[in-house]
Amino acid sequence: MPEAEIPEPSPRDRTTLLRLHARQCRFVVSDDGPAALFCGAPTRPESSWCPWHRRLVYMRAPTQGAKAGRGFVLPDYGSAKDRRKDAK
Numbered sequence: 001m002p003e004a005e006i007p008e009p010s011p012r013d014r015t016t017l018l019r020l021h022a023r024q025c026r027f028v029v030s031d032d033g034p035a036a037l038f039c040g041a042p043t044r045p046e047s048s049w050c051p052w053h054r055r056l057v058y059m060r061a062p063t064q065g066a067k068a069g070r071g072f073v074l075p076d077y078g079s080a081k082d083r084r085k086d087a088k
Protein backbone atom coordinates (compact mmCIF):
# COMPACT_ATOMS: atom_id res chain seq x y z
CA MET A 1 0.00 0.00 0.00
CA PRO A 2 1.55 3.29 -1.08
CA GLU A 3 2.06 6.10 1.34
CA ALA A 4 -1.10 8.07 1.88
CA GLU A 5 -1.19 11.49 0.39
CA ILE A 6 -0.21 14.15 2.83
CA PRO A 7 -2.13 17.39 2.47
CA GLU A 8 -0.09 20.55 2.43
CA PRO A 9 -0.59 22.47 5.67
CA SER A 10 -2.77 25.50 5.51
CA PRO A 11 -1.06 28.89 5.52
CA ARG A 12 -3.61 29.83 8.16
CA ASP A 13 -1.75 27.64 10.64
CA ARG A 14 1.35 29.73 10.32
CA THR A 15 2.48 31.37 13.49
CA THR A 16 5.40 33.11 15.12
CA LEU A 17 7.95 31.62 17.45
CA LEU A 18 6.30 33.19 20.48
CA ARG A 19 2.99 31.58 19.64
CA LEU A 20 4.38 28.26 18.63
CA HIS A 21 3.22 25.41 20.85
CA ALA A 22 4.82 22.05 21.50
CA ARG A 23 2.59 20.18 19.10
CA GLN A 24 2.95 22.62 16.26
CA CYS A 25 5.18 22.25 13.26
CA ARG A 26 8.34 24.29 13.69
CA PHE A 27 9.29 24.38 10.06
CA VAL A 28 10.27 27.90 9.07
CA VAL A 29 8.13 28.97 6.15
CA SER A 30 9.17 32.60 6.14
CA ASP A 31 12.54 33.49 7.56
CA ASP A 32 12.16 37.16 8.27
CA GLY A 33 14.28 37.64 11.36
CA PRO A 34 12.20 38.36 14.47
CA ALA A 35 9.02 38.04 12.45
CA ALA A 36 9.86 34.59 11.14
CA LEU A 37 6.82 32.48 10.48
CA PHE A 38 6.55 28.82 11.35
CA CYS A 39 4.28 26.29 9.75
CA GLY A 40 2.24 25.75 12.93
CA ALA A 41 0.32 22.77 11.62
CA PRO A 42 -0.45 20.01 14.15
CA THR A 43 2.30 17.45 14.61
CA ARG A 44 2.45 13.95 15.91
CA PRO A 45 3.68 13.67 19.51
CA GLU A 46 7.06 12.30 18.49
CA SER A 47 7.71 14.75 15.70
CA SER A 48 8.79 18.36 15.49
CA TRP A 49 7.13 18.76 12.16
CA CYS A 50 3.75 18.19 10.59
CA PRO A 51 3.63 15.14 8.28
CA TRP A 52 4.12 17.36 5.25
CA HIS A 53 7.29 19.04 6.45
CA ARG A 54 8.52 15.91 8.21
CA ARG A 55 8.60 14.20 4.87
CA LEU A 56 10.27 17.22 3.32
CA VAL A 57 12.94 17.37 6.01
CA TYR A 58 13.69 13.68 5.86
CA MET A 59 13.90 13.74 2.10
CA ARG A 60 16.33 16.63 2.14
CA ALA A 61 18.32 15.48 5.15
CA PRO A 62 21.73 14.15 4.18
CA THR A 63 22.53 10.68 5.45
CA GLN A 64 26.13 11.60 6.06
CA GLY A 65 27.93 14.55 7.57
CA ALA A 66 24.81 16.16 8.93
CA LYS A 67 25.74 19.36 10.66
CA ALA A 68 23.88 20.76 13.61
CA GLY A 69 21.74 23.72 12.78
CA ARG A 70 21.32 22.74 9.16
CA GLY A 71 18.03 20.96 9.62
CA PHE A 72 15.85 23.62 8.13
CA VAL A 73 15.30 23.91 4.44
CA LEU A 74 14.14 27.36 3.57
CA PRO A 75 12.03 27.80 0.49
CA ASP A 76 12.92 30.63 -1.78
CA TYR A 77 10.26 33.26 -1.39
CA GLY A 78 12.11 35.83 -3.41
CA SER A 79 14.16 37.20 -0.56
CA ALA A 80 16.25 39.19 -2.98
CA LYS A 81 13.86 41.97 -3.75
CA ASP A 82 14.66 44.24 -6.57
CA ARG A 83 15.09 47.56 -4.89
CA ARG A 84 15.89 50.32 -7.26
CA LYS A 85 17.91 53.24 -6.15
CA ASP A 86 16.31 56.50 -6.88
CA ALA A 87 19.22 57.69 -8.94
CA LYS A 88 18.79 60.24 -11.60
Ligand SMILES: [Zn+2]
Pocket residue numbers: 009025026027039040041049050051052053054
Ligand atom coordinates in the same frame (compact mmCIF):
# COMPACT_ATOMS: atom_id res chain seq x y z
ZN1 LIG B 1 4.65 21.97 8.72
